[in-house]
Amino acid sequence: xxxxxxxxxxxxxxxxxxxxxxxxxxxxxxxxxxxxxxxxxxxxxxxxxxxxxxxxxxxxxxxxxxxxxxxxxxxxxxxxxxxxxxxxxxxxxxxxxxxxxxxxxxxxxxxxxxxxxxxxxxxxxxxxxxxxxxxxxxxxxxxxxxxxxxxxxxxxxxxxxxxxxxxxxxxxxxxxxxxxxxxxxxxxxxxxxxxxxxxxxxxxxxxxxxxxxxxxxxxxxxxxxxxxxxxxxxxxxxxxxxxxxxxxxxxxxxxxxxxxxxxxxxxxxxxxxxxxxxxxxxxxxxxxxxxxxxxxxxxxxxxxxxxxxxxxxxxxxxxxxxxxxxxxxxxxxxxxxxxxxxxxxxxx
Numbered sequence: 001x002x003x004x005x006x007x008x009x010x011x012x013x014x015x016x017x018x019x020x021x022x023x024x025x026x027x028x029x030x031x032x033x034x035x036x037x038x039x040x041x042x043x044x045x046x047x048x049x050x051x052x053x054x055x056x057x058x059x060x061x062x063x064x065x066x067x068x069x070x071x072x073x074x075x076x077x078x079x080x081x082x083x084x085x086x087x088x089x090x091x092x093x094x095x096x097x098x099x100x101x102x103x104x105x106x107x108x109x110x111x112x113x114x115x116x117x118x119x120x121x122x123x124x125x126x127x128x129x130x131x132x133x134x135x136x137x138x139x140x141x142x143x144x145x146x147x148x149x150x151x152x153x154x155x156x157x158x159x160x161x162x163x164x165x166x167x168x169x170x171x172x173x174x175x176x177x178x179x180x181x182x183x184x185x186x187x188x189x190x191x192x193x194x195x196x197x198x199x200x201x202x203x204x205x206x207x208x209x210x211x212x213x214x215x216x217x218x219x220x221x222x223x224x225x226x227x228x229x230x231x232x233x234x235x236x237x238x239x240x241x242x243x244x245x246x247x248x249x250x251x252x253x254x255x256x257x258x259x260x261x262x263x264x265x266x267x268x269x270x271x272x273x274x275x276x277x278x279x280x281x282x283x284x285x286x287x288x289x290x291x292x293x294x295x296x297x298x299x300x301x302x303x304x305x306x307x308x309x310x311x312x313x314x315x316x317x318x319x320x321x322x323x324x325x326x327x328x329x330x331x332x333x334x335x336x337x338x339x340x341x342x343x344x345x346x347x348x
Contacts, residue, residue, distance in 0.1 A: 006342025012335045013059055016067050016077070020060045023081045024088065028054075029132045049117055049125045050132075054092045056108050062201050063088045068339075069205020069219055072332040073212075080208040082143070083151055086133040087201050090155070093129035094162065094196070096122055101170055102256065106249070130159075143208060151204050158200040165192025172259050178267060178279055185264045186228070194227030198343075218326045222336065225319035230343040232312040235260040239296050240305060251292040257282045261311075266302035274298055316340040 028051050031042045063084035067077035098104070099112040100119055106112060114122035138152055168188040172180055202219040211219075235253065239262060243250045253260055266278055281295040299305060319340045323333065 004338050004341060006338050006345050008335050008338035009342040010338075012068065012338075013061060013064050016064045017060045019067070019078070019081065020063045020084055020088065023085050024054060027082075027085060027137065029128065045117075045121055046125060046128055049113060049121065050092065050128050053096065053113055053125070054088065054129070056110065057088065057091070058108065060088065062091055062197060065198060065201035065223070065339075066205035066208070068332060068335060069202040069207075069211075070209040071205075072202075072219060072328045072336065073206045073209035073215060074329045075209035075211075077205070077209075079143075080205040082137050083155075083204050083208055084201070086137045086151075086155060087196070087204070089129045089133035089137070090159065090196060093126045093133070096126035096129065098166070100126075101166075147207060147210075150207055154200055154204050154207065158195045161191045161195040162193075165189065165195075168192075169259070173257060176283075177259075180259045180264050182261065182264055182268065185259060185261050188259075189231045189261070190224060190228050193231040194224045197223075197230055198227035199223030212327070215326055215328065218322050218328075219336075221322040222319045222340075225315045225322070226340050226343050229312045229315040229319070229340070232261060232308050232315070233344050233346060235262055236305065236308055236312070239299065251296065254282060254292050254295045255285055255287055257285070261308050262299050262304045265304040265307055266299040269302045269304070270298065274301070312344045316344045 028047075030047055031039045033039065066080040066084035066087055070077040070080040095107060096113050099107055100114045100122060104112050105115060112122075113125060117125070134152065134155065138148055138155075143151065165188050168184075169192055171177075172188075199220045200223070202223045203216050206216045206219050237246060238249065238253045238260075239251055241250070253263070263278075263282060267275055270278060278295060278298040281291055281298075284291070286292065286295075317340075320337055323336060328336070
Protein backbone atom coordinates (compact mmCIF):
# COMPACT_ATOMS: atom_id res chain seq x y z
CA UNK A 1 0.00 0.00 0.00
CA UNK A 2 1.21 3.50 -0.81
CA UNK A 3 1.82 5.80 2.15
CA UNK A 4 -1.32 7.91 2.72
CA UNK A 5 -0.48 9.80 5.91
CA UNK A 6 -3.32 8.11 7.76
CA UNK A 7 -6.16 9.34 5.54
CA UNK A 8 -7.82 5.97 5.08
CA UNK A 9 -7.84 5.36 8.83
CA UNK A 10 -9.18 8.87 9.56
CA UNK A 11 -12.01 8.21 7.09
CA UNK A 12 -12.77 4.82 8.66
CA UNK A 13 -12.78 6.40 12.11
CA UNK A 14 -15.30 9.04 11.00
CA UNK A 15 -17.51 6.43 9.34
CA UNK A 16 -17.61 4.03 12.28
CA UNK A 17 -17.83 6.54 15.11
CA UNK A 18 -21.62 7.08 14.77
CA UNK A 19 -22.18 3.35 15.30
CA UNK A 20 -20.26 3.54 18.57
CA UNK A 21 -22.08 6.68 19.68
CA UNK A 22 -25.48 5.13 18.92
CA UNK A 23 -24.68 1.90 20.78
CA UNK A 24 -23.39 3.78 23.84
CA UNK A 25 -26.52 5.95 23.89
CA UNK A 26 -28.79 2.88 23.73
CA UNK A 27 -26.95 0.90 26.38
CA UNK A 28 -26.23 3.57 28.99
CA UNK A 29 -26.41 2.01 32.50
CA UNK A 30 -29.42 3.11 34.55
CA UNK A 31 -30.95 2.36 37.98
CA UNK A 32 -32.60 -1.07 38.04
CA UNK A 33 -35.88 0.31 39.43
CA UNK A 34 -36.69 3.86 38.33
CA UNK A 35 -39.83 3.98 40.50
CA UNK A 36 -38.16 3.94 43.92
CA UNK A 37 -37.67 7.23 45.75
CA UNK A 38 -33.88 7.01 45.66
CA UNK A 39 -33.73 6.47 41.89
CA UNK A 40 -33.40 10.18 41.20
CA UNK A 41 -30.50 10.42 43.62
CA UNK A 42 -28.85 7.36 42.06
CA UNK A 43 -29.11 9.05 38.70
CA UNK A 44 -27.65 12.27 40.08
CA UNK A 45 -24.75 10.75 42.01
CA UNK A 46 -23.83 7.78 39.82
CA UNK A 47 -25.47 7.14 36.46
CA UNK A 48 -25.75 10.64 35.01
CA UNK A 49 -22.11 11.62 35.76
CA UNK A 50 -20.90 8.49 33.96
CA UNK A 51 -23.25 9.09 31.04
CA UNK A 52 -22.06 12.69 30.68
CA UNK A 53 -18.41 11.74 30.92
CA UNK A 54 -18.67 8.91 28.42
CA UNK A 55 -20.74 11.02 26.03
CA UNK A 56 -17.99 13.64 25.98
CA UNK A 57 -15.49 11.15 24.56
CA UNK A 58 -13.13 12.02 21.75
CA UNK A 59 -12.68 10.23 18.43
CA UNK A 60 -13.69 6.80 19.88
CA UNK A 61 -10.48 5.39 18.44
CA UNK A 62 -10.26 2.42 20.79
CA UNK A 63 -13.79 1.06 20.29
CA UNK A 64 -13.52 1.62 16.54
CA UNK A 65 -10.45 -0.62 16.60
CA UNK A 66 -12.68 -3.44 17.88
CA UNK A 67 -14.82 -3.00 14.79
CA UNK A 68 -11.73 -2.90 12.59
CA UNK A 69 -10.48 -6.14 14.15
CA UNK A 70 -13.78 -7.82 13.31
CA UNK A 71 -13.67 -6.49 9.76
CA UNK A 72 -10.12 -7.82 9.41
CA UNK A 73 -11.66 -11.28 9.84
CA UNK A 74 -14.08 -10.56 7.00
CA UNK A 75 -17.17 -10.27 9.20
CA UNK A 76 -19.70 -7.47 9.70
CA UNK A 77 -18.16 -5.33 12.49
CA UNK A 78 -21.53 -5.03 14.21
CA UNK A 79 -20.71 -8.32 15.97
CA UNK A 80 -18.08 -6.48 18.04
CA UNK A 81 -20.19 -3.52 19.19
CA UNK A 82 -20.71 -4.73 22.77
CA UNK A 83 -16.98 -5.38 23.14
CA UNK A 84 -16.22 -1.99 21.61
CA UNK A 85 -18.50 -0.32 24.16
CA UNK A 86 -16.80 -2.28 26.96
CA UNK A 87 -13.44 -0.91 25.85
CA UNK A 88 -14.85 2.63 25.83
CA UNK A 89 -16.18 2.23 29.37
CA UNK A 90 -12.76 1.04 30.47
CA UNK A 91 -11.37 4.22 28.91
CA UNK A 92 -13.85 6.26 30.97
CA UNK A 93 -12.85 4.48 34.17
CA UNK A 94 -9.14 4.85 33.45
CA UNK A 95 -9.40 8.57 32.73
CA UNK A 96 -11.60 9.33 35.75
CA UNK A 97 -9.22 7.49 38.08
CA UNK A 98 -6.11 8.88 36.35
CA UNK A 99 -7.33 12.44 36.84
CA UNK A 100 -7.72 11.82 40.56
CA UNK A 101 -4.27 10.24 40.85
CA UNK A 102 -2.63 13.04 38.84
CA UNK A 103 -4.63 15.80 40.58
CA UNK A 104 -5.63 17.06 37.14
CA UNK A 105 -8.02 19.96 36.75
CA UNK A 106 -9.20 19.65 33.15
CA UNK A 107 -10.29 16.78 30.95
CA UNK A 108 -11.50 17.26 27.37
CA UNK A 109 -11.60 21.01 27.94
CA UNK A 110 -13.93 20.73 30.95
CA UNK A 111 -13.34 20.47 34.72
CA UNK A 112 -12.47 16.91 35.74
CA UNK A 113 -15.20 14.78 37.28
CA UNK A 114 -13.56 14.77 40.70
CA UNK A 115 -13.49 18.59 40.56
CA UNK A 116 -17.22 18.93 39.83
CA UNK A 117 -18.53 15.94 41.81
CA UNK A 118 -15.93 15.38 44.53
CA UNK A 119 -13.32 12.64 44.79
CA UNK A 120 -15.53 10.02 46.46
CA UNK A 121 -18.30 10.28 43.90
CA UNK A 122 -15.79 10.29 41.03
CA UNK A 123 -14.11 7.10 42.30
CA UNK A 124 -17.51 5.43 42.51
CA UNK A 125 -18.46 6.56 39.01
CA UNK A 126 -15.19 5.17 37.66
CA UNK A 127 -15.91 1.87 39.41
CA UNK A 128 -19.35 1.76 37.76
CA UNK A 129 -17.65 2.10 34.38
CA UNK A 130 -15.54 -0.98 35.19
CA UNK A 131 -18.61 -2.97 36.26
CA UNK A 132 -20.44 -1.88 33.12
CA UNK A 133 -17.60 -2.97 30.85
CA UNK A 134 -17.25 -6.44 32.39
CA UNK A 135 -20.68 -7.54 33.55
CA UNK A 136 -23.19 -5.03 32.26
CA UNK A 137 -22.21 -5.26 28.59
CA UNK A 138 -20.47 -8.55 27.99
CA UNK A 139 -22.52 -10.91 30.13
CA UNK A 140 -25.71 -9.61 28.52
CA UNK A 141 -24.59 -10.07 24.92
CA UNK A 142 -25.38 -12.01 21.78
CA UNK A 143 -21.88 -13.54 21.69
CA UNK A 144 -21.56 -17.29 22.11
CA UNK A 145 -20.66 -18.31 25.66
CA UNK A 146 -17.16 -19.51 24.78
CA UNK A 147 -16.44 -16.33 22.84
CA UNK A 148 -17.80 -14.15 25.64
CA UNK A 149 -15.62 -15.93 28.19
CA UNK A 150 -12.56 -15.48 26.00
CA UNK A 151 -13.30 -11.76 25.58
CA UNK A 152 -13.73 -11.37 29.34
CA UNK A 153 -10.35 -13.05 29.89
CA UNK A 154 -8.67 -10.83 27.31
CA UNK A 155 -10.14 -7.69 28.89
CA UNK A 156 -9.11 -8.80 32.38
CA UNK A 157 -5.57 -9.35 31.11
CA UNK A 158 -5.65 -5.90 29.49
CA UNK A 159 -6.78 -4.30 32.75
CA UNK A 160 -3.99 -5.96 34.71
CA UNK A 161 -1.32 -4.85 32.23
CA UNK A 162 -2.71 -1.30 32.26
CA UNK A 163 -2.66 -1.19 36.06
CA UNK A 164 0.93 -2.43 36.05
CA UNK A 165 1.94 0.44 33.78
CA UNK A 166 0.04 2.93 35.90
CA UNK A 167 1.70 1.59 39.06
CA UNK A 168 5.16 2.21 37.62
CA UNK A 169 4.23 5.66 36.32
CA UNK A 170 2.77 6.78 39.65
CA UNK A 171 5.41 5.09 41.77
CA UNK A 172 8.35 6.65 39.94
CA UNK A 173 6.88 10.11 40.49
CA UNK A 174 5.98 9.47 44.13
CA UNK A 175 9.46 8.24 44.99
CA UNK A 176 11.27 10.91 42.97
CA UNK A 177 12.88 8.31 40.74
CA UNK A 178 15.12 9.70 37.98
CA UNK A 179 17.10 6.50 37.43
CA UNK A 180 14.47 5.24 34.97
CA UNK A 181 16.06 3.78 31.83
CA UNK A 182 14.79 3.79 28.25
CA UNK A 183 13.89 0.10 28.58
CA UNK A 184 12.03 0.84 31.84
CA UNK A 185 9.99 3.52 30.11
CA UNK A 186 9.16 1.34 27.10
CA UNK A 187 7.95 -1.44 29.41
CA UNK A 188 5.80 1.00 31.40
CA UNK A 189 4.28 2.74 28.37
CA UNK A 190 3.57 -0.52 26.56
CA UNK A 191 1.63 -1.77 29.57
CA UNK A 192 -0.11 1.47 30.48
CA UNK A 193 -1.11 2.49 26.96
CA UNK A 194 -0.48 -0.02 24.17
CA UNK A 195 -2.59 -2.90 25.50
CA UNK A 196 -5.83 -0.96 25.90
CA UNK A 197 -5.24 1.64 23.22
CA UNK A 198 -4.73 -0.78 20.33
CA UNK A 199 -3.58 -4.36 20.95
CA UNK A 200 -6.52 -5.72 22.93
CA UNK A 201 -9.30 -3.88 21.04
CA UNK A 202 -8.02 -5.17 17.69
CA UNK A 203 -7.53 -8.72 18.95
CA UNK A 204 -10.93 -8.81 20.68
CA UNK A 205 -12.67 -7.59 17.54
CA UNK A 206 -11.16 -10.48 15.59
CA UNK A 207 -12.16 -12.91 18.35
CA UNK A 208 -15.75 -11.66 18.20
CA UNK A 209 -15.72 -12.37 14.47
CA UNK A 210 -14.33 -15.88 14.86
CA UNK A 211 -10.97 -14.94 13.35
CA UNK A 212 -8.10 -17.41 13.27
CA UNK A 213 -5.55 -17.55 16.08
CA UNK A 214 -2.95 -16.42 13.55
CA UNK A 215 -4.97 -13.29 12.75
CA UNK A 216 -5.66 -12.53 16.42
CA UNK A 217 -1.97 -12.83 17.27
CA UNK A 218 -0.90 -10.66 14.31
CA UNK A 219 -3.40 -7.93 15.21
CA UNK A 220 -2.32 -8.04 18.85
CA UNK A 221 1.36 -7.61 17.92
CA UNK A 222 0.45 -4.88 15.43
CA UNK A 223 -1.49 -3.13 18.19
CA UNK A 224 1.34 -3.29 20.71
CA UNK A 225 3.69 -1.48 18.33
CA UNK A 226 1.16 1.06 17.06
CA UNK A 227 -0.14 1.66 20.59
CA UNK A 228 3.34 2.51 21.81
CA UNK A 229 3.90 4.73 18.76
CA UNK A 230 0.62 6.47 19.65
CA UNK A 231 1.96 7.26 23.14
CA UNK A 232 5.28 8.53 21.80
CA UNK A 233 3.46 10.86 19.42
CA UNK A 234 1.37 12.11 22.36
CA UNK A 235 4.56 12.90 24.25
CA UNK A 236 6.02 14.75 21.26
CA UNK A 237 2.88 16.81 20.71
CA UNK A 238 2.83 17.84 24.35
CA UNK A 239 6.29 19.42 24.05
CA UNK A 240 6.79 20.43 20.41
CA UNK A 241 3.29 20.33 18.92
CA UNK A 242 1.07 23.29 18.04
CA UNK A 243 0.15 25.15 21.27
CA UNK A 244 -3.27 26.02 19.81
CA UNK A 245 -4.05 22.34 19.27
CA UNK A 246 -2.77 21.29 22.70
CA UNK A 247 -4.53 24.04 24.66
CA UNK A 248 -3.90 24.34 28.40
CA UNK A 249 -2.22 20.93 28.46
CA UNK A 250 0.66 22.21 26.32
CA UNK A 251 3.96 21.24 27.97
CA UNK A 252 2.10 19.94 31.02
CA UNK A 253 4.38 16.87 30.98
CA UNK A 254 7.20 19.14 32.16
CA UNK A 255 5.04 20.76 34.84
CA UNK A 256 4.00 17.33 36.11
CA UNK A 257 7.55 15.96 35.92
CA UNK A 258 6.45 13.00 33.83
CA UNK A 259 8.96 10.30 33.00
CA UNK A 260 8.31 10.40 29.26
CA UNK A 261 10.75 8.83 26.83
CA UNK A 262 11.81 12.36 25.91
CA UNK A 263 12.73 13.18 29.50
CA UNK A 264 14.33 9.80 30.17
CA UNK A 265 16.46 9.97 27.01
CA UNK A 266 17.52 13.54 27.75
CA UNK A 267 18.51 12.82 31.35
CA UNK A 268 20.47 9.77 30.17
CA UNK A 269 22.42 11.72 27.54
CA UNK A 270 22.88 15.15 29.12
CA UNK A 271 25.76 15.65 31.50
CA UNK A 272 26.80 17.96 34.31
CA UNK A 273 25.03 21.30 34.65
CA UNK A 274 22.67 20.68 31.73
CA UNK A 275 21.37 17.46 33.26
CA UNK A 276 21.01 19.04 36.69
CA UNK A 277 19.16 22.00 35.20
CA UNK A 278 16.67 19.81 33.33
CA UNK A 279 16.02 17.61 36.35
CA UNK A 280 15.49 20.73 38.45
CA UNK A 281 12.92 22.06 35.97
CA UNK A 282 11.12 18.71 35.89
CA UNK A 283 10.97 18.62 39.68
CA UNK A 284 9.88 22.24 40.10
CA UNK A 285 6.28 21.99 38.89
CA UNK A 286 6.87 25.16 36.89
CA UNK A 287 4.20 26.70 34.67
CA UNK A 288 6.40 29.62 33.65
CA UNK A 289 6.46 29.85 29.85
CA UNK A 290 10.16 30.74 29.69
CA UNK A 291 11.15 27.89 32.01
CA UNK A 292 9.04 25.42 30.05
CA UNK A 293 10.71 26.59 26.85
CA UNK A 294 14.13 26.18 28.47
CA UNK A 295 13.29 22.59 29.45
CA UNK A 296 12.29 21.82 25.87
CA UNK A 297 15.50 23.45 24.63
CA UNK A 298 17.54 21.13 26.86
CA UNK A 299 15.55 18.08 25.75
CA UNK A 300 16.04 18.98 22.09
CA UNK A 301 19.76 19.57 22.64
CA UNK A 302 20.10 16.03 23.97
CA UNK A 303 18.76 14.60 20.71
CA UNK A 304 15.67 13.21 22.45
CA UNK A 305 13.10 14.73 20.09
CA UNK A 306 14.80 13.33 17.01
CA UNK A 307 15.27 9.95 18.69
CA UNK A 308 11.64 9.63 19.84
CA UNK A 309 10.23 10.76 16.50
CA UNK A 310 12.45 8.27 14.67
CA UNK A 311 11.59 5.44 17.05
CA UNK A 312 7.84 6.09 16.67
CA UNK A 313 8.15 5.73 12.89
CA UNK A 314 10.25 2.59 13.36
CA UNK A 315 7.45 1.13 15.48
CA UNK A 316 4.90 1.97 12.79
CA UNK A 317 7.00 0.17 10.15
CA UNK A 318 7.52 -2.81 12.45
CA UNK A 319 3.78 -2.98 13.09
CA UNK A 320 3.03 -3.26 9.38
CA UNK A 321 5.46 -6.17 9.12
CA UNK A 322 3.32 -8.17 11.57
CA UNK A 323 0.53 -8.24 8.98
CA UNK A 324 2.64 -9.64 6.15
CA UNK A 325 1.51 -13.08 4.99
CA UNK A 326 -1.64 -12.97 7.14
CA UNK A 327 -5.06 -13.50 5.52
CA UNK A 328 -6.89 -10.23 6.16
CA UNK A 329 -9.92 -8.58 4.60
CA UNK A 330 -8.60 -6.34 1.82
CA UNK A 331 -10.28 -3.14 2.98
CA UNK A 332 -9.27 -3.72 6.60
CA UNK A 333 -5.67 -4.28 5.50
CA UNK A 334 -5.60 -0.86 3.86
CA UNK A 335 -7.09 0.78 6.94
CA UNK A 336 -4.66 -0.97 9.30
CA UNK A 337 -1.59 0.18 7.38
CA UNK A 338 -3.04 3.68 7.26
CA UNK A 339 -3.66 3.49 11.02
CA UNK A 340 0.05 2.94 11.65
CA UNK A 341 0.79 6.13 9.67
CA UNK A 342 -2.05 8.03 11.37
CA UNK A 343 -0.75 7.26 14.86
CA UNK A 344 2.63 8.86 14.13
CA UNK A 345 1.43 11.71 11.92
CA UNK A 346 -1.60 13.01 13.83
CA UNK A 347 -1.46 16.53 15.23
CA UNK A 348 -3.92 16.13 18.06
